[in-house]
Amino acid sequence: MKEFTAQHIAGLSAMVAPDRFSTGPSNRELHLRDISFHQGSLPAGIIWPVTTEEVARILAWTYENDVPVTPWGAGTSTEGNPVPTRGGLVMDLTRMNRILDIRPQDLQADVEPGVLRKELNRQTGKHGLFFPPDPGADATIGGMIANNASGVQTVKYGATKDYVMRMTVVLPRGQVIHTGCKAPKSSAGYDLTRLFVGSEGTIGVVTEATLRLTGIPSHYLAATIRFPDLEKASEAVALMIGSGLGPAALELLPPGLIGLMNREKNLGLAEVPSLFCEFHAISANALQETAHLAKDLCEECGATGFQYATAEADRKDLWRARHEAWETIHRAHPKQETLIVDAAVPISRYPEMVVFAQQAVDARQAIGYVFGHAGDGNLHVVMAGDPANRTEWGKLEAINQAIVEKAIQVGGTCTGEHGVGIGKRKFMQMEHGESFELMRQIKNLIDPKGLMNPGKIF
Ligand SMILES: Cc1cc2nc3c(=O)[nH]c(=O)nc-3n(C[C@H](O)[C@H](O)[C@H](O)COP(=O)(O)OP(=O)(O)OC[C@H]3O[C@@H](n4cnc5c(N)ncnc54)[C@H](O)[C@@H]3O)c2cc1C
Structure with missing residues (x-):
């Protein structure tokens, strides 16, 4: 669907305030690509809902009028996930950006989908808590849920799926459902929360989520460990995890990439195969013991150097460089x-x-x-x-x-x-075999017209 008719425009304009629906060329261009090379099809219009009720009304309307809808967060995906493939409407969720409640006693926060990860952590940090999944980019919580994002600290803290307890989701026909609960555990039936986490906006729009939080560690230490080759470095990974050291980050870096980082950021790191690690502990002594043991284990695997980034600034520089690896390569x-x-x-x-x-x-x-x-x-x-x-x-x-x-x-x-x-998409059949057919049936059941984020996953 390349352009909306006057009737489409009248229908969509009637559902939101005038500044929250646009068919302007620059807004449409801005919602055409994520950070990848994948090409989309220019959306006919962009809508910015601010409540669950608005999302429900819009989806009921798009379903009725056969208009494809693509949800949009911060647009930082790498596989064309939010790229409209059939034009239609892009639903930009970034104005649903309220942190509704932080409950430190329960270690939980209720958020709208357009809340940015860093802002959430700024606010929960005031209570000594954080939301650990960290894809590097300042993504929206809705985009992170839809992609089941994770990042450098997943080795210790888990992925987004481990932090979503309860959600409000609007289905493609406009029906509002609630999945999960706020109890730390539940065995009540199918886990619909997990069905929607990672569904990439293909079966509904997340309009609210209750997230699990965890305590900010009191002591942390980063280290770079040098190895003679990448294989030895990666062998040390299983050993460190298996020994119960519980590393909070364990990143493998090749000499070529470290060289690019050095030149761009003046890090002065040895340009050899390396592991960037971080450890978290409840006391300085526990941290020292962990670091010593990690050093011994890595030396067993042939490590040739172990350097601590003890100063906070060095630690931050190291992780900033790692987080910006993709941008560094691009530049x-x-x-x-x-x-x-x-x-x-x-x-x-x-x-x-x-x-x-x-x-x-x-x-x-x-x-x-x-x-x-x-x-x-x-x-x-x-x-x-x-x-x-x-x-x-x-x-x-x-x-x-x-x-x-x-x-x-x-x-x-x-x-x-x-x-x-x-x-x-081309790998899904190979990876899932007959289960891929079940995924397709679920998609068809919830979105029989195939209007939600078409051309993704399937
Ligand atoms: C430099 C860089 C480094 C990155 N590193 C990592 C990494 O280490 N780990 C990682 O996991 N990812 C990484 N990413 C990818 C990306 O940041 C994540 O996938 C992130 O979760 C995308 O969030 P977003 O807000 O940008 O969502 P978008 O890209 O806008 O959308 C992502 C998907 O979510 C859907 N969607 C958005 N909002 C909703 C909603 N409310 N309801 C339903 N569906 C919705 C969209 O349709 C789309 O399918 C990186 C990206 C960059 C640019």
Whole structure:
């Protein structure tokens, strides 16, 4: 659907205040792409609801009028997840951005979907609490729920799915439902909350969520550990986790990427295969003991250096550099797009995956940086190239395909955290087999006209 008719415009305009529906070209352009290379189809209009009731009225109307709807958070996805593929209406949730309640005694917060992660943590931080999933980008809570986002601290704290207790969801036909509850546990029937977490806006719009919070650690320490090769570094990962050290972050970085970070941020890090780690503890003594044990274990795996980032500024610089890895790669390869591998495997298979991925990149002489959330078995390869150059881009796609196939063979997944979006759809059948048909049936049951975020996952 390329343009709305006068009737569409009249119908949508009647449902929200005048400044919350637009068919202006710049607003439409701004909602055409996430950070990936994936191309969409220009939406015919953008709407900014501010209440669950408005979302319900809009979805009932779009269903009635056969208008495709794509929910939109901060637009920071990497697989085209919020990119409209059939034009229609983009529902931008960023104005539903109220933190409704923080209940420190329950370790919970009630939020609207447009609340930004960093703002939530600023407010919960006043109570000594935080919401740990951290995708680096300042994403909305709705986008994080829809993608089941995670990040550097997932190895200790878990992914978004572990923090969503209860939700209000508007279904594609406008029906409002509530899933889950505020009790710390429940065995009452099917877990619909988990069905909606990770559903990428394909079966409903999240309009409210109760999130679990946890205490901000009192003592933390970051370290960089140097290894002779990436394989040895990734072997140390399973050992550290298996020994019960409970690292709060365990990131694998290759020399090439550290080199780019050094040049951009003047970090002065050794340009060798490395692990960036963080440990959290309840006392300085406990932290020291953990760090010593980690050092011993890494040396057993051949580590050649262990350096603490004790000063708060050094620690922040280290993690800022890691969080900005994608941007750093982009800046180093201007005018190129990136294709991002996001495979995840059991941690025992991580070392061989790292070697396999590096060989796949080298064999095709591609520009590719192998790194990842090693503690979660999550492997990224950020590859740079020009999608219009079919030979060059074809090589990158072949690398992605080979790595995903291998990950699935060893019991893993095509996407550890970025979601399926447009980019990983081709792997869904391979990964899920007959369960993929069940997913399709669920989608058809809830959205029989296929209007919610069409062209994603399926
Ligand atoms: C530099 C960089 C680093 C990143 N690193 C990580 C990382 O380490 N880990 C990680 O997990 N991700 C990472 N990401 C990806 C991205 O930040 C996350 O997936 C994030 O959760 C997307 O949130 P968003 O608010 O931008 O949502 P959007 O991109 O706007 O939307 C994401 C999906 O959610 C749907 N959606 C949005 N709001 C709602 C709603 N209220 N109800 C229903 N559906 C909705 C959209 O339709 C879309 O399918 C990174 C991105 C960047 C730019």
